[in-house]
Amino acid sequence: MSCNTRNLPIGRARRALAALTALAMMASTAPPLAMAQSAKATSPPAETERNQRRHTLRFLTTNDFPPFNYTDEDGVLTGFHVDLARAICLELNVQCDVLHRQWEDLLPALARRQGDAVIAGHMVSARAMDTVDFTDRYFFTPGRFVARRAGSEIEVTPSGLASRRIGVAKGTTHEAYLQAFFPDTAIQSFETQELARDALMSSKVDLVFDDGISLVLWINGEASKGCCDLKGGPYLEPKYFGDGIAIALVKNDWQLRGDLNGALRKLRASGRFEELVLRYFPYRVF
Numbered sequence: 288m289s290c291n292t293r294n295l296p297i298g299r300a301r302r303a304l305a306a307l308t309a310l311a312m313m314a315s316t317a318p319p320l321a322m323a324q325s326a327k328a329t330s331p332p333a334e335t336e337r338n339q340r341r342h343t344l345r346f347l348t349t350n351d352f353p354p355f356n357y358t359d360e361d362g363v364l365t366g367f368h369v370d371l372a373r374a375i376c377l378e379l380n381v382q383c384d385v386l387h388r389q390w391e392d393l394l395p396a397l398a399r400r401q402g403d404a405v406i407a408g409h410m411v412s413a414r415a416m417d418t419v420d421f422t423d424r425y426f427f428t429p430g431r432f433v434a435r436r437a438g439s440e441i442e443v444t445p446s447g448l449a450s451r452r453i454g455v456a457k458g459t460t461h462e463a464y465l466q467a468f469f470p471d472t473a474i475q476s477f478e479t480q481e482l483a484r485d486a487l488m489s490s491k492v493d494l495v496f497d498d499g500i501s502l503v504l505w506i507n508g509e510a511s512k513g514c515c516d517l518k519g520g521p522y523l524e525p526k527y528f529g530d531g532i533a534i535a536l537v538k539n540d541w542q543l544r545g546d547l548n549g550a551l552r553k554l555r556a557s558g559r560f561e562e563l564v565l566r567y568f569p570y571r572v573f
Contacts, residue, residue: 341543343382346372347402350387354567355408358387367567368406371425374559378550394419397537404536404547410529420538422547424531425560429521430461431499433506435487436516441494443519448472454483454492461496464527488514498528 348356348368356366369385376383388396393405397419410428411421432443432453441447449471455462457476465474475492477483484505486492495502499521506515522528536543554560 341381341403343384344372344376344379344404345384345386345402347386347388347393347396347405348372348407349390349393352408356387356406367563368408370563370566371554371560372406374554374563375547375550378553379546394535397535400537403540403543404534406534408532409535411531411533412529415535418538419535420540420544421533421535422544423551424533425551426532427523428528428532429499429523430464430496430528431502431520431522432494432496432518433487433502433515434494434518435490435514438493441518445469445471448494451494452492454486454495456480456483456497460527461498464522464524465496484511488512494518 348364348366350356350358350364352366354366356364356368359365364385364387372385373383386402390407393407394409396402397405405419408426409415409419409421411424415421434441441451445468448469450473452473452475453465453469454475454477455465457478462474462476465472475483475486477486480497480501483492483495483497487495488511499517502517505511506517525531534547536547551560
């Protein structure tokens with residue numbers, strides 16, 4: 288949410304994010320990480336492939352996951368991913384088409400060559416790399432704790448949270464992380480993220496552990512009523528929270544992957560990437 292930001296807790300959170308006013312994240316200063324590729328994947332492209340320059344780049348995304356990608360009140364596709372795609376096209380001096388599909392049809396549409404790349408929040412994983420290649424990571428999704436502002440001081444360590452009541456969405460990687468690294472806490476699992484957050488607001492749990500991006504969207508939005516703040520963290524273990532978000536493209540398209548990575552590096556160096564981050568995500572999750 289393939290492995291992607293909607294597979295587990297983000298999947299449920301995205302349906303509740305219709306009206307967003309703030310977000311927290313920090314990817315702009317994190318250097319892009321080179322992906323491990325097979326010997327074949329790192330082979331230099333043939334000269335004929337180098338010369339196959341595109342005049343138009345077709346990006347695929349969704350239109351229902353604000354502030355990343357969504358249709359605004361005027362019916363215009365917009366959001367962080369949409370503007371990032373256009374900035375990449377501008378850097379590469381090519382025409383830019385950004386088209387929307389349903390989430391589950393993004394990678395199949397890419398396989399059908401109905402687009403050149405997917406920019407919608409797919410996480411890099413060994414499983415996903417069986418079917419697609421990825422650019423360098425440009426975004427990370429940490430796990431975070433959140434607690435009530437009016438509560439007592441909390442030491443966010445395994446010993447400091449011993450016997451504390453921690454709400455978490457059932458069946459998620461965040462629940463698995465708590466069970467592995469905070470075994471002495473009183474873990475209370477809820478059917479949805481929203482129910483866990485309601486329990487925090489009503490003091491039925493002491494903290495909630497969840498995806499950092501969706502949590503900061505919540506605490507800086509109207510639904511939380513200003514109740515809560517982040518505590519401790521961030522937690523970035525790839526086994527539980529993914530190995531970063533990147534642009535997906537068809538396997539072995541050496542030219543496009545190199546072009547996209549070069550454009551991302553230039554956007555970081557020029558400050559344009561951070562400008563986009565701060566436009567859509569004025570609060571930071573790191």
